[in-house]
């Protein structure tokens with residue numbers, strides 16, 4: 381059976397039975413359900429009490445499709461049911477059954493300072509007292525725009541929106557208007573939100589027209605979308621050359637974060653930059669995940685490549701809904717009301733989201749923050765590698781700064797095809813066993829793990845000790 385996991389990635393297949401069903405016999409599941417065994421914090425019990433989460437999930441499914449407001453939250457890729465969260469603080473999540481977890485999902489990336497950082501919460505609280513939305517400009521928006529344009533110099537002007545999806549849709553509309561072409565080239569395994577024409581998959585062979593990747597997407601809407609394998613330098617070069625006159629833009633996650641983490645090969649981004657420049661194609665970096673994550677200036681600062689347009693989201697909203705797109709003044713001046721390309725939003729530049737973003741970026745600007753994240757992430761990755769090796773488990777890790785991927789395969793992971801070689805059933809088992817030990821990784825093989833400045837050495841030590849026990853049981 382195939383299910384459409386559109387929350388954070390492209391099509392991902394669902395196991396027939398849940399991982400929990402496969403891993404534990406019915407009698408054990410019944411007994412555990414009845415006794416509601418509880419996993420103590422930092423304890424080693426395999427099962428924890430989840431009675432309230434289960435009840436809430438049943439209630440949620442009656443009024444919300446699939447019980448969740450974004451598909452990947454439903455745990456379908458790993459089986460079982462989602463945990464309902466009551467609160468979060470620092471690196472920890474606390475669920476409705478009284479369990480707590482070291483969180484490596486961090487709301488899928490935004491919470492780089494950990495949950496509820498004091499400076500951000502105080503700033504939002506003060507801002508809320510002044511009203512939550514005006515539908516009129518504020519000085520705060522100028523301040524955040526300055527912070528973003530200073531951090532990311534290729535963004536001379538920036539427009540704030542409400543989500544990553546919206547930022548990408550708007551950037552692509554601008555690229556199309558600017559070039560007067562319709563074609564979009566994207567990469568397999570990258571996710572750019574749920575706009576119709578981006579829910580496209582390659583036909584047979586990369587040079588064919590895109591096909592809808594979800595019911596409800598008209599073929600007409602995807603026919604301008606080409607999909608190529610990530611990191612395939614020669615294939616992409618040929619494709620761009622052969623479609624140059626039709627392509628409005630090439631859109632790429634400069635570090636792919638939606639097929640697990642897949643870093644770009646050394647030549648990949650420079651090749652995209654050179655070819656798009658040569659053919660007058662707009663190069664869009666989707667830095668919704670990588671922006672302010674892998675470096676204060678995003679992946680473009682890390683790799684020294686300037687795209688024409690950049691899309692941001694997640695971190696710049698400090699955990700509130702936000703997105704942004706920007707680029708050279710000349711391009712951005714085409715956006716309404718400065719120019720004719722229409723794009724608008726009732727809540728765009730919302731004072732609470734902007735305040736949270738400003739407070740977050742201020743903290744990230746403190747010297748040493750990214751060095752600290754890098755050191756912690758390296759320690760975690762090296763520790764996991766060492767423990768997997770000792771336990772005899774093949775683990776292929778990928779990492780850029782505090783964005784980490786872990787695949788159960790012996791082969792290098794360089795694109796979506798190689799990412800899919802990972803043993804996803806093993807991942808499901810790993811996920812559930814780590815969860816039972818109080819460690820919350822993403823409920824899908826094809827998502828990144830993130831670190832925050834709130835993760836402590838003790839958190840890492842617990843994660844590594846748990847991982848070693850779990851690896852031995854895989």
Ligand SMILES: Cc1ncc(COP(=O)(O)O)c(C=O)c1O
Nearest residue numbers: 388543544545571572573668669
């Ligand atoms: C790289 C990337 N681009 C765009 C999006 C869409 O952002 P949003 O979920 O805020 O619409 C995501 C979401 O995870 C993402 O990872």
